Amino acid sequence: MSTVSTQPVTAAVVIPCLNEEASIADLVREVRDAAAGIDLLVDPVTIRVVDNGSTDQTAIRAAEAGAEVILESRRGYGRACLTGVLAGPDVDVIILMDGDRSDQPAELPLLLAPLLAGEADLVIGSRLLGSYAPGSLLPQQIFGNRVAAVLLRIVYGVRVTDIGPFRVMRHERLLALGMREMTYGWSIEMIARAAKGGLTIREVPVSYRKRAGGVSKVSGNLRASLKAGYRILLAIVRARRDSLPLPDDLREWQHGAPDA
Ligand SMILES: Nc1nc2c(ncn2[C@@H]2O[C@H](COP(=O)(O)OP(=O)(O)OP(=O)(O)O)[C@@H](O)[C@H]2O)c(=O)[nH]1
Numbered sequence: 549m550s551t552v553s554t555q556p557v558t559a560a561v562v563i564p565c566l567n568e569e570a571s572i573a574d575l576v577r578e579v580r581d582a583a584a585g586i587d588l589l590v591d592p593v594t595i596r597v598v599d600n601g602s603t604d605q606t607a608i609r610a611a612e613a614g615a616e617v618i619l620e621s622r623r624g625y626g627r628a629c630l631t632g633v634l635a636g637p638d639v640d641v642i643i644l645m646d647g648d649r650s651d652q653p654a655e656l657p658l659l660l661a662p663l664l665a666g667e668a669d670l671v672i673g674s675r676l677l678g679s680y681a682p683g684s685l686l687p688q689q690i691f692g693n694r695v696a697a698v699l700l701r702i703v704y705g706v707r708v709t710d711i712g713p714f715r716v717m718r719h720e721r722l723l724a725l726g727m728r729e730m731t732y733g734w735s736i737e738m739i740a741r742a743a744k745g746g747l748t749i750r751e752v753p754v755s756y757r758k759r760a761g762g763v764s765k766v767s768g769n770l771r772a773s774l775k776a777g778y779r780i781l782l783a784i785v786r787a788r789r790d791s792l793p794l795p796d797d798l799r800e801w802q803h804g805a806p807d808a
């Protein structure tokens with residue numbers, strides 16, 4: 549089912565951001581350097597920073613560093629990801645990564661290679677197969693990820709070690725998943741829907757850094773962590789029930805979707 553690329557493909561790096569002024573400019577530069585050095589059939593690579601109502605200088609810093617900045621006033625991690633995915637012009641491949649500089653853009657080729665070779669439809673960077681800096685993943689995150697992985701195996705028969713934010717997928721395939729989860733359940737919903745749609749999911753080891761500055765919105769905040777846990781469980785259950793709409797349905801749905 550996966551597609552092999554023999555011609556250069558276009559790609560967009562979508563970075564959801566909420567108050568990441570401390571890290572976003574360096575991250576954008578790292579992505580640009582990584583994209584320039586990619587010895588694969590990817591060209592050009594655009595960088596879309598989706599600013600989700602930051603009250604700091606995130607948007608200005610990102611634009612100064614050369615990113616395209618998309619403002620999304622409706623809150624939610626998944627919402628920001630989807631807005632970035634849908635922001636035109638259409639590209640062949642979508643790359644998702646966090647805005648706090650925890651993911652390493654230099655590892656982009658590791659994720660792109662299996663996708664472009666047609667070996668996988670969704671490639672996810674696994675921090676547990678790779679490495680993570682001390683303090684970058686809290687014990688509750690590791691535990692939560694393990695629980696989520698077990699549920700994915702039980703409900704969808706898919707084996708993953710981590711629910712990492714750094715991932716790549718063809719634009720068209722991602723749209724066809726009909727993503728609905730507009731908060732932190734987005735990452736797990738993508739895996740669940742891909743598994744349900746019979747897509748091939750591949751993990752590659754990546755290294756994960758501690759956030760480069762700024763404030764944690766999820767793992768460092770108990771209330772946010774509990775809410776994220778609930779959204780993740782909900783996403784697993786809901787993805788099982790829902791059908792997979794066509795891309796056109798998704799575009800319509802995105803317009804009328806309730807706020808997260
Ligand atoms: N667009 C958008 N982005 C968000 C929102 N909340 C968090 N983010 C971004 O999503 C990414 C993940 O959030 P983090 O705060 O890093 O969560 P975390 O990785 O669990 O926590 P740390 O380990 O402290 O980094 C970061 O790039 C945030 O800026 C949101 O509501 N909207």
Ligand SMILES: [Mg+2]
Nearest residue numbers: 646648650759
């Ligand atoms: Mg983070």
